[in-house]
Amino acid sequence: MTYDVNFGWTGTIGNVLLGATKADGGSREVSYRIGGGTTLPFLEKPVGVKSPLIAFEICDNPVYWSPIIRNYCGDLLDDLSGWTKAADKQYGVDLIRLYLTSTKQRNFSEMAAVGRAVETVLSSTGLPLVIEGSNEPRIDSEVFQKCGETGQGERLLLGTAEASRYRSIAAAALAYDHSVIAQSPIDINLAKQLNILLREIGVRHDHIVIDPYTGTLGYGFEYSYSAMERIRYSALKGDVDLAMPMICSAIDALTVKEVREADPVIQDEMAVTWEFYTGLAAAVAGAEILCVRHPKTIPMLRAALEGMQAGAGRAGTAGGQ
């Protein structure tokens, strides 16, 4: 018995290029063209696109990072270059996502340090980069400007634009040809509205990745799932303002009550399990990029995704293009 796995849909998820290799004017060893889907995840044979990608999240000031990661990775957290290298070579991720947590300090103004952090990560890995700027409107513009400038030519993915603050990030993305993460609070209409706003100030659709906002499994993920599913359905039915790849980062996976209050002996395992299942659920909901913080989650997630892809036909092709 055969199915039409496209269910008569005519829409295609748009492509977004992450990272630029030498051929594209950058210095990345690999780049990914994500998106391109024409049906729900794991239903179609891979179209030469590695998906979903796994991104490993790091930061430039680990004071703000989970003690669980500190316990596992140790001093690596204080060595941005070493941490990046470990992620790339040891943990085997596809992308590095750098959080500029240093900008959270009161009255932060060291833009040169922002540039240096981005520089360090770029020079420590050949993987494409996702960079999270500040969360402070006062310095937003400068931080994004600095990131954009430092990563010029590398086709970064800059985060995170929201309806209330998207102009400065968009300005940096437009000036230096980077892409943008567009985050809205678990609502298909708000997701679409932000994409329209970004388009109207010049950010092209192939430079936008949707962040539907992900709550951890058991802490709102069912809403995220529903919003993602609806976003994807609309896109496949032809709504181009929603036809972008999605990124999911369930950052509270390491801080939920069950992990926080777990017996110290199993706390690490509990954190990994929570992160793994949330990531896997996000993949099923249609995410093209899954972000994790615990190194041990990565191989588990990789194996599970490969298993599911095998079910769809054959294993996904190796990354790169």
Place this chain on the structure above:
Amino acid sequence: MPTVTFLPSYRKIDVERGCTILDAAQRAGLNVNVICGGQGKCGKCVMFVQAGKTSFDLQKYFRFFNEDEIRRGACLACVTSVDGDIQVTIPESSLIQEQKILITREDLPIEFRPSVRKFYVQLQPPSLADPSPDLSRLLWGIQKSGGPVAEKMYAPLEVLREIPGILRHSDWKVTGTIALVPGGYRLIDLQENDTAMRLYGAAVDLGSTTIVVYLWDLVTGKVVGIASNYNKQISCGEDILARVNFARKNGLAKLQALAVESINTALTSAADNAGIDREDIYEVVIAGNTVMTHMLLGIDPAYMIAEPYVPVVRRALSVAASRIGIACNQNCGLFAFPAVSDFIGGDIIADILACGMAEREEISLMIDIGTNFEVVLGNREWMFSCAGAAGPALEGGEVLFGMRANPGAIEKVTIDPTTLAPAYTTINSAKPRGITGSGLIDLLAEMLVAGIIDRTGRINTGIENDRVRKGDHFPEFVVVWERETAIGKDIVITENDIKNLIMSKASVHAACVTLMKEAGVTRHEIATIYFAGAFGNYLDKKNATIIGIIPEIGIDHVRNIGNGAVAGANMALINRSKRKTLDEIAYKIAYIELNAEPSFMEEYTSSAFLPHTDLTLFPAVQEELEATRNHGKE
């Protein structure tokens, strides 16, 4: 007794010492604007004392006036008492402005067929040869003069008792008044001699803020007097909910009496202005919302304001006007419009009647916007309705410089896309004091087109222009610089104002879409959108579409019907067959409870964007926005 002379009309009235100027003005038949019900709160009844002695606490009400006004002897009429002969000037702005009222339409002329008619008859006195009873003689006479068939008419006991005396005293020359009532034709009055030319009827819009009365000559079919008056119930609560709660606590009697008094005041001034006797008013037709109608009739409205929101009665009611205290002929009939639910009342049925949507094959969408809004979608076969809270923003409330449509209110705005300088007009061309609902809608549309705000209504503070500022609490746009205003400060619109406006417009649009989905109708199938109520009168239809209050169907298909409640009441008064259709219309309308509609929130969120998240619903707006933006980039 002191005499109060009102200028510029030189209308005079004698009042007792200590009476307020407001009372004097109302007794003189002037329709003073008193939103607060005469409590000195709204500052709308400003008058200028030219000569004579009055008592007014200027210090207490200082905030309502500017220096110039104080120099000219300004006072608030509702809290100023008359201490001797005085002369008072009433500025135009303190009188209730006549609303644009649609009475007849070219495409639907109203046939003049009132339900009350008078017949003058000269009867042969009875004799042994013709000993038929007085009543038969009278009714036969009426039939012969063109009245209904004698057998179909009946006379109530009160009239029967009068017949023998009147017939003989008048030497058998009498005028009978016949009314078509639910039970048939009824002889409601008998007068000596020929009074057939003295037959009047009143159409009343019983609003919770204002009462409007149209007095018709039911012989010639002409309007002879119009009056409006505030609803005195305001002293028991500003909004309907407050008044129902007042009734729960203190009983219904006071509210009932105040409603009647308000109607009587308006009726009296209309009759006085027209120079007619209230005794010659034989019919009163009332269109009011469900709670107002209940209160007027003394029916307990308490069960309507809590779940499951049940009114006592929906159908149209005919009662004797004298039974509730309406001051007109003692046999005058009163007809109250039917309702659909507690939220869709007789005023909305009157709107429907006025716009004619219930008579046509094509589909219409009718929207009545105030603090609450009502939407009706349908045609002669089916109708859906819903109601909701729009919030006060569209009327100028909850907006920093929002105001009602009073002099000095900015009512139209355009913005130069290059300099961002607004051009505006104000009511009565007075120096600007604030922005009225229509002005706010213009502003929103123009700011969107000029790129000052984005589609979520956020101000682009990156724009380098003096008018775009960070503001104390929210980013803001300066509409009028201080030096041009009458209030001594910059008139601005803030991002928060814009957010409130967008929330209001989103609820109205989401309600429209909810009904459309319920009926399976797309915007292409809607032939006409009608705006009822004062709000629609001043509205720029194009801008209303640009910001997406209403579905985009082309501005040529959007029409204002003005005060549809009084227009509908007028139609029901002068044409009895219209009245017959009302219950039918009311029963045909299905009421959709938006709170119980799971998709409403979803529609609301997608409508909370300019004009809408689904841009394909607004293709012309989208085209225009893109054109202006591309033009800007060149």
